[in-house]
Amino acid sequence: MWNAKPPSSPVVPPVVDVEWLDQNRKNVVILHVSYDPHCDLNQKDFVKTYFDDVDKRIQHFTSVQYQIGHIPNAIEFSLNCATYPGRTERFYLYNQSEVASYLQKLAIYPDEHIVVYSTGPYNGMLYAAKARWILKVYDFCKVSVLDGGLYAWEKAGKALTKEVTVLQPSTLIPRRMNMQEHITLSELADGGHREIPILHDLERWNFIDCRPAAQYQGTAKPRQFTHIGDKAVGSFIQYSKNLPALKVISTNGLMAKKEDIEKALEQAEYDGKFKTILFCYDSLQSSLVGLAMEHAGYSAPRIFTGGLFEFEIRMPHYINGQYGYPLY
Template identity: 25%
Template sequence: MAASAPLVSTKWLSDALGEQTSPSSSLSSSTSCTLRVIDATWLGIMTEGRDAYQTEHVPGSVHFDLNQCRDKTSRLEFTLPSAENFAKYVGELGIDNETHVIVYENDPIFRMMSAPRTWWMFRLFGHDKVSVLDGGLKQWKEDGYAVESGDESVVDQRVFSAKPANPSLLKNFDEVLENQKTDNFTLIDCRQPEWFDGSMDSIWPNLPLGYILKSINVPFSSMVRSDSDRMVAREDILKLFQSAGIDLTQPLVSSCFVGISACTIALAAYVVGKEDVAIYDGSWDEFCKSAPKDSHVIIPAPKL
């Protein structure tokens, strides 16, 4: 399957939806559907993104719930589901291996985080026909396109065959720890600078602040425009990596608090031609709980 463009515009999506062989309802029910729009809004482990979806969403889209599509048995806050569980979940959303998946989100604070995570998960399990709607629901509305509210329409379940997780797109704890000796790859920590240096309270109450030694801070938010929810221009992405001392010709791994916003860095790198950025799925959550003390820095919480 040929890989799809990592980003699509609102006009592209509107035109593609208009070219469906059936009326707009076919997005939810037609067996000939080759396009599936999913709303991946995720507002935290204790908050249902589905509430935001029910308030407003792209017509015909279905909700992809990252709180459900994860390994609920893990001791970590958030981690990947198995390939089998991923396949079952996305098949229930009416997605098969021929479907072009368009994913967006509607997060007023972090703006571009859960959509890239969902995009990366599809690619990890062998489905490259997936794109992110540049600018998300906010851009969709600003460009004058309609939204709807309420629950999803019933979709016809499909069979999705997931491949084993692509090892070139995923790193585990042992590999990240060993890298401190081998320097096989550059580790990016994409959290906000205030969480990297400990000057602001952790967004995850049970996780201390700190960083993995040798990691380089490249905030994921820097990849999003200041005046919209769209990704910054290609030349600006290149400048951001260059200014941080990141060599895009070398192996890169991205991490964050729990493995979600790290995927924004992978998406940005893909846009400029670096298609193999791996994600450390356990990220700081796993490393700060499991790694030797001399491999990372724990920063005391700021005093009030």
Template identity: 25%
Template sequence: MSASYSTLIGAVELAQRLRDPDWVVFDCRFDLADPAFGRQAYAQGHLPGAIFLDLDDDLSSAKTGRNGRHPLPDPARLVARLEACGVGNHTQVVAYDDAGGMFAARLWWLLRWFGHHRAGVLDGGLQAWLAAGQALTEDAPAPRPSTYTLALRADRVEADYVLQHLGQADMVLIDARSPDRFRGENEVLDPVGGHIPGAINRFFRDNLDARGCFKQASVLREEFAALLGAHSPRQVVHQCGSGVTACVNLLAMEAAGLSGSRLYAGSWSEWCADPARPVARGAA
């Protein structure tokens, strides 16, 4: 079995292994303002052998108005899709996008939730691939179905858990949204502005350097340690607007060696759908 990647992989490393039979690459490009963007971009050019997965259709389930903007997909349904794409329990999966990992990290986290640790995100995404002089193709790969045995992990929490632990010393809630949305300003995606009381703001883009790649592990470790204080990574719950960009913070912590944090997948869009849940505004 070839080398295994469980967090990030560089463009050069991926190019060297792109045609390995036990590797599957997924294009996760998406635009929240234009849901058709990802498929169109994929058709115009993608990494050789890459298969497209759509945030709405593949990596989320149906919205009810109470379960957030991107509810988690039904595990069995997503596993069937992954099997059709050639993913087995020992497959090395690599996800990429063109948005700082914000959509690729969603697939990465879902695979970890499924108990699959041979999953990585292309560091720097499509931009890093092109900067490394690598080519794109319009060719669609031939299907090569596999089989996958699901083993869900306890990597997520529900809204009730967050509510019960508000203000408690055993939970650190980290919100990955932009600072203005965290404060309750310029909210254009959800009907209510603000944040969950007690949450700490860590904008997901703060994990990236000027090139759009993740900062060095030592830098990430230092920055997250400043947020956590005396708390352990296992006491951290990540959230954002809809459970997507929070996965970037979770990926950054794992890449920094700070393992064990969890995801509140419903996030702010689910939280604010119930007017009985408390809301905070401002910087704290």
């Protein structure tokens, strides 16, 4: 089962704390994860300007925060460089040969223990969780997230540096794309080897929407769905469950305790008998909830990365759940 607790522990812990990282800095690779959420390049313009020029991508998307100060020896990992904007998905994945030029610049290898951290939403955990998920797709299985991100590191009085680590590029080309933790809209909508497509059988799935409760319930302003006007008559997909990503972060900005994550799953009506698929609007919040589930001892769930952004464009009629009204 996708969501059952695994029989053995993962190769490395999904989450590590500041003291662990400080004591093990010389034995791990550290990636400072950055992301520019205000980048408004569409797929056509991005592909024309940056797709085939990794150096131009790196130069354009180098973050100010990384330049101001980062953990010593940390290498910048940009979500804007590791993915590209698509027509129906915010974070399109490059194939192995396409992403190789970027991964080679980072000089990282799958057999190394990598620790990712960031700044930004959810105390620096949001972008780091997405980076971890991306690296796992490219078969980097030993990736941990720094609990509390750069904020926790600074709060503990640890050193920062402006020095940029210069590395000899690797020759790595990922062997494969590990899609075991990924699912597409086509897989959700088509029966394939299943007698009943997943979207027609959601009562027997943990199909969990990780957006804030106000967005799920349709009370958030402004309205989230902007591409389809009145075509979305509701605010969620019927028979989806809601586990806001904020519930897996504690009030002190660190990952919630394992028992609190289990409680949040229980409140979301998670059922251990069923398989789990996580999604949100653009896959960031769902990646964070997936990280929390692994931290609490559950097997890694599958992530629908297209999220409601893709539903909004391709299948808006599925966004028809109205909070407080009976499902049909």
